[in-house]
Amino acid sequence: MTDLTQAQVRERIEKGLASRHRKEKLFRGLGIGSIAFGILAVVILFTDIISKGSGAFVQTAIQLEVHYDQQVLGIDKVDDESLTWANFTGVIRQSLRDRFPSVAGRSDKRELYTLISSGAPFTLRDRLAENPDLLGKSERVWLSADDDVDTFVKSLKDSKEGFRGRTSDQKAGWIEQLLESGELKKRFNTTFFTNGDSREPEQAGIRAALMGSLFTLLVTLALSFPIGVAAAIYLEEYAPKNRWTDLIEVNINNLAAVPSIVFGLLGLAIFINFFELPRSAPLVGGLVLTLMTLPTIIISSRAALKAVPPSIRQAAMGMGASRMQVVFHHVLPLAMPGMLTGAIIGMAQALGETAPLLMIGMVAFIVDVPTGVTDPATVLPVQIFLWADSPERAFMERTSAAIMVLLSVLIVMNTSAVLLRKKLERRW
Known part of the structure; x- marks a missing residue:
């Protein structure tokens, strides 16, 4: 059994x-x-x-023999005023007619002129401003193609059949002639990194949005990091443990979960309507993002302070250090790696935010690159939002390319946070 x-x-x-x-x-x-x-x-x-x-990192360019004819330009000397009123569009059209002499008829010529971007006259103006001796002379210049031409060329396959869109058979024939003669090539698109926004896809760039993001993050970092660290030090090292501090801690944790658009509404009501700060400025955007990132920085800073062993504090006090000396000479240096990590993560979160910035007007169409925190500006996520809503097919490339740039910056920031923590942290 x-x-x-x-x-x-x-x-x-x-x-x-x-x-x-x-x-x-x-x-x-x-x-x-x-x-x-x-x-x-x-x-x-x-x-x-x-x-x-x-595809947005390359741009189709067409080479033309440009003659800076004084009669066509309507100028007899090179100065700022003359260049402002010079007819560079007429020079480009004359070059196109010389390249395709068989094109006749008003409608065919209008279609021929659409091979070149509407921003090409500004390229010629800059070249003539840099080299006044070119007036009355000729040179071969690479000019940006129109976005429809760029889209068609990028979609061409071995069969020579690509996405036509608004490209007619006649226009496709001109493009094929330029390809065969080597006068049409795809080159690295520097415009994407040097220009601001534009209604024309081939002229649109992210420089204004990048500078706007940079100024906004600088304001956010300058305000949120010292305030967040100071709040964490007070709550962790000085504040008495009672129901008021418990209430503050609960509210900080709750604020970390509040939807970001609520902070945008708060910034609209306080900073713009009450204090009358300039709309669509990095200063206001930085203030709004400061409110949003403060809970994250406070929570991470408190966690870093808690990770410092109590024996460090006890040893410092045993040596006769004051409370402030204990905190600033011993605890804070040991907790700083964790605080910096939390700050970088908070900045990465702020860089990717869109909703609160839409509420304060940073959705405006900005062409000029901002030079300060009070200039009108937009940020990279908002720029992506604007391009994604554009009907032109070429803006789809710009949208995805801007996303790639934004993700690259975020990956660099998060990687920096991990490496910084590993390099500076101390184990006990």
Whole structure:
């Protein structure tokens, strides 16, 4: 009877162990599957963005023999006033007619003129301003093609059939002639990094949005980091533990979960309507993002202060240090790596925000590059939002390319936070 009972117990134990092992394998498989699914989703996302946005880093250009004819330009000398009123568009059109002399008829000529971007006259103006001796002479110049031409050229395959869009058969024939003669090429698109926004895709760039993001983040960092660190030091090192401090801690944790658009409404009501600060300025954007990132920085700073062993404080006090000396000479230097990590993560969160900045008017169409925190500006996420809503096909490339730039900056910031923490942190 006893041997039979032991056998039954052993059998039950073995069944129980087998069941536990099956559940552990199932749980492990679910974990691996979740990680694989997440990696697959990220790979698909990045592949889609890169495939759509990589074309924005190259731009189609057409080479023309340009003659700076004084009669066509309507000027007899090179100075600021003359260049302002000079007819560079007429010079480009004359060059196109010389390149395609067989084109006749008003409608055909109008279509021929659409090969070149509407921003090409500004390129000629800058060249003539840099080299006044070119007046009355000729030179071969590479000029940006129109966005429809750029889209068509980028979609061409071996069959010479690409996305036509608004490109007629006649226009496609001109493009093919330029390709065969080597007068049409795809070059690195410096305009994308040097220009501000534009209604024309081939002239649109992200420089104004990048500078706006930079000024906004500088204001945010200058305000949120010292205020957040000071609040964390007070709550962790000086504040008495009572219901008021508990209430403050609960509110800080709740503020970290408040939707960002609420902070935008708060900034609109206080900073713009009450204090009458300039709308669509990095100063106001930085103030709004400061309110949004403060809870994150306070929470991470308090966690960094808590991670410092109590023995550090006790040893410093035992040596006769005051409370302030303990905090600023011993605790704060040890907690600073964690605080900096939290600040960088908060800045990365602020860089990717759109909703609160839309509420304070940073959705405006900004062409000029801002030079200060009070100049009208937009930011990179808002620029992406504006381009994504544009009907032109070429803006789809710009949207994906701007997303690539934004993700690259965010990856650099988050990687810097991890490396900084590993380099500066101390283990006890």
